[in-house]
Amino acid sequence: xxxxxxxxxxxxxxxxxxxxxxxxxxxxxxxxxxxxxxxxxxxxxxxxxxxxxxxxxxxxxxxxxxxxxxxxxxxxxxxxxxxxxxxxxxxxxxxxxxxxxxxxxxxxxxxxxxxxxxxxxxxxxxxxxxxxxxxxxxxxxxxxxxxxxxxxxxxxxxxxxxxxxxxxxxxxxxxxxxxxxxxxxxxxxxxxxxxxxxxxxxxxxxxxxxxxxxxxxxxxxxxxxxxxxxxxxxxxxxxxxxxxxxxxxxxxxxxxxxxxxxxxxxxxxxxxxxxxxxxxxxxxxxxxxxxxxxxxxxxxxxxxxxxxxxxxxxxxxxxxxxxxxxxxxxxxxxxxxxxxxxxxxxxxxxxxxxxxxxxxxxxxxxxxxxxxxxxxxxxxxxxxxxxxxxxxxxxxxxxxxxxxxxxxxxxxxxxxxxxxxxxxxxxxxxxxxxxxxxxxxxxxxxxxxxxxxxx
Ligand SMILES: Cc1cc2nc3c(=O)[nH]c(=O)nc-3n(C[C@H](O)[C@H](O)[C@H](O)COP(=O)(O)OP(=O)(O)OC[C@H]3O[C@@H](n4cnc5c(N)ncnc54)[C@H](O)[C@@H]3O)c2cc1C
Ligand code: SF4
Numbered sequence: 001x002x003x004x005x006x007x008x009x010x011x012x013x014x015x016x017x018x019x020x021x022x023x024x025x026x027x028x029x030x031x032x033x034x035x036x037x038x039x040x041x042x043x044x045x046x047x048x049x050x051x052x053x054x055x056x057x058x059x060x061x062x063x064x065x066x067x068x069x070x071x072x073x074x075x076x077x078x079x080x081x082x083x084x085x086x087x088x089x090x091x092x093x094x095x096x097x098x099x100x101x102x103x104x105x106x107x108x109x110x111x112x113x114x115x116x117x118x119x120x121x122x123x124x125x126x127x128x129x130x131x132x133x134x135x136x137x138x139x140x141x142x143x144x145x146x147x148x149x150x151x152x153x154x155x156x157x158x159x160x161x162x163x164x165x166x167x168x169x170x171x172x173x174x175x176x177x178x179x180x181x182x183x184x185x186x187x188x189x190x191x192x193x194x195x196x197x198x199x200x201x202x203x204x205x206x207x208x209x210x211x212x213x214x215x216x217x218x219x220x221x222x223x224x225x226x227x228x229x230x231x232x233x234x235x236x237x238x239x240x241x242x243x244x245x246x247x248x249x250x251x252x253x254x255x256x257x258x259x260x261x262x263x264x265x266x267x268x269x270x271x272x273x274x275x276x277x278x279x280x281x282x283x284x285x286x287x288x289x290x291x292x293x294x295x296x297x298x299x300x301x302x303x304x305x306x307x308x309x310x311x312x313x314x315x316x317x318x319x320x321x322x323x324x325x326x327x328x329x330x331x332x333x334x335x336x337x338x339x340x341x342x343x344x345x346x347x348x349x350x351x352x353x354x355x356x357x358x359x360x361x362x363x364x365x366x367x368x369x370x371x372x373x374x375x376x377x378x379x380x381x382x383x384x385x386x387x388x389x390x391x392x393x394x395x396x397x398x399x400x401x402x403x404x405x406x407x408x409x410x411x412x413x414x415x416x417x418x419x420x421x422x423x424x425x426x427x428x429x430x431x432x433x434x435x436x437x438x439x440x441x442x443x444x445x446x447x448x449x450x451x452x453x454x455x
Contacts, residue, residue: 009267010295016266019293023184024088024115032119036065039111042101047113050099052427053080053434057096057113064120073124076117077131080434081155082148084194085177086427087118089185093315095427129200134161136203139444142167142225144212147175148426149231149416151198152433153440157229158203160441165225166204169211175233175416177426179258182286184293213384218391222411227440230392230399230407230414231433234378240278244336249343253277253287253375260290272370274298276345278333279375280310285317287373288325299325300367304332304350304358332360342370380418396420405436413440 011019027035039061047057055076063072076083090096092114097103100110139162143154146168154164172178177191210216212232221228237252239245249272263269271294277284280303288299303310306329307317317327328347335346349363380398385391392407393400398420399407405415415432417424423432 007271007273007295010271011267013267016294020183020187020266022187024118026122027112027115027119029123032064032116035112035116036061038102039065040101046099046101047096047111051079051096052423052425052431053083053086054431055079055083055096055117060120061111061113061116064116069120070124072120073126074130076120080427080430081152081198082177082194082426082430083117084121084197085148085181085186085191086430087114087121088190089177089181089426090114091313091315091425094313126197127200129197131159131201133159133202136163137161137444139163139226140165140224141227141229141440141444142221143229143231144168144221145175145231145233145416145418146170146173146195146206147231147233147416147429148177149233149418149429149433149436150175150229151195152430153229153231153413153415153437154204154433155198155201156434156437157440158201160437162203162226162441162444164204165207167207167210167212167216167221169209169214171208173206173208175231179261180254180283181261181426182257182290183261211384213386213388218385218388218412222390222409226411226444228412229433229436229440230412230418231416231429232384233417234380234398235383236379236381237374238377238379240333240336240374240376242333242335244338244343247336247338247343247372249338249370250336250372250374253279253283253373254378256373257283257287257290260294266294269294271296272342274342274369275300276367276369276372277301277375278345278372279303279377280305280307281312281375281377282316284373284375285312285320285325287375288320289323291373292323292325299323300328301325302328302331302333302345302347302367304330306330331365332358334364336372339368342368343372344368345372378417403435404439405432406439411443 041058045058060072060075096113097110103110141157141164143150144167146166157164174191275291275296277288288301292299330350331347332350333345334348337344346366349361350358351361353359392409399414401419405413407414413436415436416429
């Protein structure tokens, strides 16, 4: 529950609706045809290698151009079963569209690959399910976590005929697609509709409110299933480590974002007037913009380095500014003090030292806020392995995996945010789940595995 002290019902119902409507309106049939005609069908197609899931982009665009929308959707889904949500949430400006040859032409405008992908998925018939399940293999796999990594892995395994059980600690599936991505990127319950589509392949069972490390141990799963996939994301929140941090007026941004995503009535959410967000990534931008769209009048993001060093892309920073968010750079919080209305944060100005590191300067200032949201990153919590005799290697902070997402344990794979590949987008999680599923499939169908099972 939000502790925000100030008002609810600040905007008219129409304003709430408008502020949380789709930020990227869908292309019409005519617009999609015109945009598809801009593709040069490049032989080397740099857009394909820039897509983490390696979607055959010129192939699906040519199908749109020839009115084969169903074929276009199937081309996308063959590589990325969450192609619908990726079309909506991918930062295409730093992926496929950045690599598009038209991005460097005189037009200076890439083919709108993300919008075309969305057009294809939204305008095709996905029922009955476009892929069929192979004959059942008799093998079973536990997939822990139902975020993009777990869902992609589960679908690919089910397609290969394996029986999958998804183990999820929440009562609702989807991971950050359901609890993290900004509401205006995935409108109309898209995340849940996509999960319905994915599980229509068959062979996927669910175990909700089952938590690895509490309800079930990794050792148990390894003895009950032929293989295990871990797609458990990052559950630890980084703290500021400043005095006064435990104030109820200081909260983690991801918790508030989840609260907004699950809210049935935005007008009933209590929202502060003056908001400070601490951090420089996607999450900082997302909470700041959502606060503005909920009616907060004064929203400031404070970041300890320069905007050039923010992990939020220039595109995202521009989006924040368009939403009326102020970005303060070189500002590091050093203490928090309670005020009658909220909290006052003291900041120290920072600068780069001779070695390129960060140093505090003698300059300081303070800002008052009704609410402060901390968005300085998340980390992997090893608690889920606490009661397992044989946990996978996590010596580098997250689960260590090989290029095919195999952990240090012979029958355990992992993917998505919880692994140490240095990749943190939805589309990366989907690719990890897919790669792991293919590796698990090879493991389950290897002659030695089958011999040992029948012996
Ligand atoms: C606020 C926010 C906004 C973002 N916006 C974007 C964006 O716009 N575009 C983009 O590409 N990426 C975005 N990302 C990143 C993206 O959401 C993640 O990279 C992606 O969701 C990772 O998928 P995952 O499956 O690894 O983990 P998650 O989506 O975190 O899913 C993990 C699942 O595991 C479950 N789980 C955890 N622990 C256990 C346990 N012990 N037992 C059982 N189940 C467990 C969780 O309940 C959850 O369902 C955003 C991230 C955040 C935090
Ligand atoms: S790089 Fe651009 S123009 Fe070339 S195939 Fe990809 S989308 Fe088409």
